[in-house]
Amino acid sequence: MMAECTINDNIDESDSDYSDEDFETYYHPMEYGDSEENHNPVDAEDPELFPVECLTMEQVEMFLNEAVNSVCHILNINMSLAKLFLLFNNWDVEKIISGYKLDITSFLISSRVLPTLQSQQQSANIDDNDCQCEQQQPGSGNIINDNVFICPVCTCSSLKSLGLCLECQHTFCTECWTTYVEVKISEGQSTEITCMAQNCNLLLQEVIALKLPISSYLKLQYQHFAFHNYVISHPLLRFCVGPNCNVIFKAKQSLAKRIVCPQCKSVFCFKCGDSYHAPTDCATIKNWLTKCADDSETANYFSAHTKDCPNCNICIEKNGGCNHMQCYKCRHDFCWMCLGDWKGHGSEYYECSRYKENSETANESAKARAALRKYLHYYERWQNHAKSLKLEEKTLEKIKDRINQKVMNGSGTWIDWQYLLDAAALLAKCRYTLQYTYPYAYYMNNESKNLFEYQQAQLEAEIENLSWKVERAETTDRGDLENQMYIAEKRRKTLLKDFFQT
Amino acid sequence: MAALPRRIIKETQRLMAEPVPGISAVPDESNARYFHVIVTGPEDSPFEGGLFKLELFLPEDYPMSAPKVRFITKIYHPNIDKLGRICLDILKDKWSPALQIRTVLLSIQALLSAPNPDDPLANDVAELWKINEIEAIRNAKEWTRKYAMDN
Numbered sequence: 001m002m003a004e005c006t007i008n009d010n011i012d013e014s015d016s017d018y019s020d021e022d023f024e025t026y027y028h029p030m031e032y033g034d035s036e037e038n039h040n041p042v043d044a045e046d047p048e049l050f051p052v053e054c055l056t057m058e059q060v061e062m063f064l065n066e067a068v069n070s071v072c073h074i075l076n077i078n079m080s081l082a083k084l085f086l087l088f089n090n091w092d093v094e095k096i097i098s099g100y101k102l103d104i105t106s107f108l109i110s111s112r113v114l115p116t117l118q119s120q121q122q123s124a125n126i127d128d129n130d131c132q133c134e135q136q137q138p139g140s141g142n143i144i145n146d147n148v149f150i151c152p153v154c155t156c157s158s159l160k161s162l163g164l165c166l167e168c169q170h171t172f173c174t175e176c177w178t179t180y181v182e183v184k185i186s187e188g189q190s191t192e193i194t195c196m197a198q199n200c201n202l203l204l205q206e207v208i209a210l211k212l213p214i215s216s217y218l219k220l221q222y223q224h225f226a227f228h229n230y231v232i233s234h235p236l237l238r239f240c241v242g243p244n245c246n247v248i249f250k251a252k253q254s255l256a257k258r259i260v261c262p263q264c265k266s267v268f269c270f271k272c273g274d275s276y277h278a279p280t281d282c283a284t285i286k287n288w289l290t291k292c293a294d295d296s297e298t299a300n301y302f303s304a305h306t307k308d309c310p311n312c313n314i315c316i317e318k319n320g321g322c323n324h325m326q327c328y329k330c331r332h333d334f335c336w337m338c339l340g341d342w343k344g345h346g347s348e349y350y351e352c353s354r355y356k357e358n359s360e361t362a363n364e365s366a367k368a369r370a371a372l373r374k375y376l377h378y379y380e381r382w383q384n385h386a387k388s389l390k391l392e393e394k395t396l397e398k399i400k401d402r403i404n405q406k407v408m409n410g411s412g413t414w415i416d417w418q419y420l421l422d423a424a425a426l427l428a429k430c431r432y433t434l435q436y437t438y439p440y441a442y443y444m445n446n447e448s449k450n451l452f453e454y455q456q457a458q459l460e461a462e463i464e465n466l467s468w469k470v471e472r473a474e475t476t477d478r479g480d481l482e483n484q485m486y487i488a489e490k491r492r493k494t495l496l497k498d499f500f501q502t
Numbered sequence: 503m504a505a506l507p508r509r510i511i512k513e514t515q516r517l518m519a520e521p522v523p524g525i526s527a528v529p530d531e532s533n534a535r536y537f538h539v540i541v542t543g544p545e546d547s548p549f550e551g552g553l554f555k556l557e558l559f560l561p562e563d564y565p566m567s568a569p570k571v572r573f574i575t576k577i578y579h580p581n582i583d584k585l586g587r588i589c590l591d592i593l594k595d596k597w598s599p600a601l602q603i604r605t606v607l608l609s610i611q612a613l614l615s616a617p618n619p620d621d622p623l624a625n626d627v628a629e630l631w632k633i634n635e636i637e638a639i640r641n642a643k644e645w646t647r648k649y650a651m652d653n
Contacts, residue, residue, distance in 0.1 A: 170600075196599045
C-alpha cells in the first residue's frame with residue numbers, strides 16, 4: 001500500500017514522460033477484463049455463478065399464484081387461507097400439505113386461524129355465562145337477546161347479523177371492524193392485522209378484510225402491503241435493495257450469492273439482502289458487523305492507551321511517564337512494561353524479562369488482551385481494505401480524467417484506453433473480496449485455517465501488485481498489467497472455490 | 503370537531519359513576535377527550551402515599567388507536583422517563599380497541615407496583631434498579647415525598 005501523495009507524484013511524472021512510443025505498446029485491441037465471465041458464461045466451476053431472473057410485479061404475482069392455486073387445489077381450501085398458510089411456512093407447499101394432513105386442528109392453531117385450545121375453553125365459558133348478564137365482557141360481544149348484541153368497542157347495540165367474528169367468537173360490529181382495518185392499513189399493516197380483542201392473535205384473513213366496506217384506495221394499499229409481505233417471506237424472491245428500484249429477483253435456490261441489479265446497479269447478497277460478503281456467510285458477517293459497531297471505537301482506544309491491572313484486571317489508563325504503576329482500585333504495584341510485580345524491579349526494569357513468569361498471574365487479563373489483539377488484527381485489515389477501496393475510487397476518477405485528456409490530445413481512441421477501466425473495476429472486485437476474507441478468518445477455527453491464510457496472503461500480495469500497477473498504469477506495460485489482472489482474479493476465484501460454501 | 507362517539511361518553515359516565523379505587527379521571531371542561539388523572543401510589547410500593555398527576559388524551563381514532571398518557575408529576579421509575587412518558591406495551595403495539603381508559607389506568611397503577619428494569623425507558627434509573635435496588639427504592643421514595651406529596 002502506498003501513500004496518496006506518491007500516487008499523485010507518479011501520475012504527474014508519468015504524464016509528462018508519456019510519448020507516442022509508449023502508446024504503441026498499449027495499442028493492442030485485444031479483449032480482456034470482465035470479459036472473462038462474459039466469454040465463458042457456462043463456467044460451472046465459477047463459485048460466484050448464480051443465475052437469477054428479474055421479474056416484474058405481474059410476473060411475481062403469477063409465480064405466487066401457482067403456489068396458492070396448488071395449495072387450494074390439493075387441500076380444497078380458499079385462496080385467502082392458502083395465502084396465509086404459505087406466508088407462515090416460507091411458501092413450502094409440501095410442508096403445508098403434510099402438516100395439514102397430519103393434524104388439521106393444530107395446523108390451523110399454529111397458523112393463527114383457530115384459537116388455542118386454552119382460549120377456546122375460555123370463550124366457551126363466557127358463552128355459557130353471559131347470556132343475560134349486564135357486565136361488559138371485554139372482547140366478547142354482550143348478547144342482549146337472540147338478535148341483538150352490544151359491540152364492546154363502540155358500545156352500541158347492533159343486530160347480530162351485522163356482527164363479525166373470527167373463529168375466536170370475539171364479536172364486534174362491522175362498522176368497528178371497518179374503522180379498525182382502515183386505521184391498521186394506514187399504519188402499513190395488511191396480512192398481520194389481528195382480531196380486535198385483547199391478547200387474541202387470530203389473523204384477519206385477506207378475504208374478510210377486503211369484504212369490509214373500506215375505501216378502494218385503502219383496499220389497493222392493503223394489496224400492495226400484502227404483496228410486499230408475500231415477496232419478503234418467499235425464500236426464492238428478493239426485492240432489489242436499491243432505493244426506488246422495482247426489480248424483484250427470483251432464484252432457483254436461496255443462496256448467499258452476489259446479485260447485481262441490472263437497473264440500479266446495486267450489489268447485494270441474495271440470501272440476506274446486505275452487502276455481498278463472500279467468502280463469509282450471512283450469519284457470520286452479521287456477527288462481525290455487530291461486533292464492529294459495538295466494539296471498534298472502544299476497543300481501539302483500550303488497545304492504544306490502556307492495560308489491565310495484573311492483580312484485579314481492571315482497565316488502567318497510564319497518565320504519567322513513570323512505569324511504576326499503582327492500581328487505583330486494588331493498590332497493586334506493578335510495572336507497566338512487563339506487568340510484573342514492582343517488587344524486585346531494580347533500576348533496570350527496561351530489560352524486564354518477567355513477562356513469561358507473570359503470564360500465569362495475569363492469565364485472565366492476558367486472555368482478554370489476546371482476544372482483543374486478535375480482533376484488532378482482523379479489524380484493522382478489514383478497515384484498511386475498506387479505506388483502500390475508497391481511495392481506489394479516486395484513482396478511478398483520475399484514470400477517467402487522464403483517458404479524456406489522452407483522447408483529446410489524439411493519443412489513441414477512447415476505446416483503446418478502456419482496458420484501464422477494466423483493470424480498475426477488477427481491482428475493486430478483488431479488493432472487496434479480500435476485505436471480506438478477514439471476518440471469515442476471524443471466526444475460522446479449524447485445520448484449514450492455514451490453507452485459508454496462505455491463499456489470503458497470496459491474494460493480498462497479487463492485489464497490491466495490481467493496485468501498484470494500476471496507479472502507475474501509464475508507465476506499466478499493458479501486457480504486464482493484464483497478466484497481473486489475470487493472476488489476481490485467478491487467486492480470488494481459487495479462494496472462493498475452496499472456501500465460499502453457500 | 504365531530505360529535506363525541508358514544509363509546510367515549512359511555513366510558514366517561516362509567517368512570518364518574520363507578521371510579522376505580524385509587525384512580526380519578528375527570529374530563530377537561532373544554533375538551534371531553536382530555537382527562538385530568540390522579541393515581542395514588544400503590545401500597546407496599548416506593549410510591550405509597552404519593553398522588554401522581556397524569557394527563558390522558560383520546561386521539562381522533564380512539565379506540566382504534568391507544569390513548570396518549572403521560573405523567574405530569576415527576577416520578578423515579580425505570581419505565582417512566584423524565585418527560586413523564588410511559589413504556590407500557592398496551593399503549594403501543596399491544597393496544598386493542600377492546601381495552602378502555604379504565605384498563606389502561608389500572609395497568610399504569612400496576613406498573614408502579616411492579617417496575618420492570620429489563621425493559622427500561624429511563625436508562626439511568628433502570629441501571630440503578632438492577633445494580634442496587636435498595637438505593638433505587640430509596641430514590642423513588644425520596645422523589646415521591648418531594649414531588650408527589652406537596653398538596
